[in-house]
Amino acid sequence: MRLFFLLLLITICSFGQIKAQQVFPKQTNWVDEDKFPTPAENIQRLFYVQRLPNANTIIYELNAPNGHIDEDNPIHPYWIRYASKNERDDLNYIQRKFAYGLVTKKTGNDQWDVRFVSYKRLPLLLTKGSDGKYHIFATIAQRQMIVNRIFAKIEGGSFWVPNIVYVEFKGTDPSTGKEVIERFKP
Numbered sequence: 491m492r493l494f495f496l497l498l499l500i501t502i503c504s505f506g507q508i509k510a511q512q513v514f515p516k517q518t519n520w521v522d523e524d525k526f527p528t529p530a531e532n533i534q535r536l537f538y539v540q541r542l543p544n545a546n547t548i549i550y551e552l553n554a555p556n557g558h559i560d561e562d563n564p565i566h567p568y569w570i571r572y573a574s575k576n577e578r579d580d581l582n583y584i585q586r587k588f589a590y591g592l593v594t595k596k597t598g599n600d601q602w603d604v605r606f607v608s609y610k611r612l613p614l615l616l617t618k619g620s621d622g623k624y625h626i627f628a629t630i631a632q633r634q635m636i637v638n639r640i641f642a643k644i645e646g647g648s649f650w651v652p653n654i655v656y657v658e659f660k661g662t663d664p665s666t667g668k669e670v671i672e673r674f675k676p
Contacts, residue, residue, distance in 0.1 A: 541642035635661035
């Protein structure tokens, strides 16, 4: 019975990816991630994640109903399903707990340590920037940036253990305002 339930969850979890591959088929020569659609601007958006094998995008928004940040869950992730008429869809249980979900811990006044459930070695920081707005800050290759976009190139592997070729962070240098791009293999 447990095996049936697990297989059912995996099938439900993969459904959006199957539909997306019909519109954006997996292409081994499609490495120009700039061809992916850019999500519409949103004042609450902190950053977004895109990855091969399809163009569906995970948006990470500040969770601040009525203008007050939710201290227990300061970030709300959700999908934009480009293959399904740009439908908005919450992450399912498996995606939240094993792949794209976040673990947050309040570390100070208006500051949270943020980590992906699937890659806890990379600390991110949710805090206010010099502009008075909340941002996600990361230090990659000894360079600090305000994270705007993360792209993961995945080639093969399995649902539970994908082969990640590289992860690329695009953002802004908080002191100069210039674009910063850093790529690494996790």
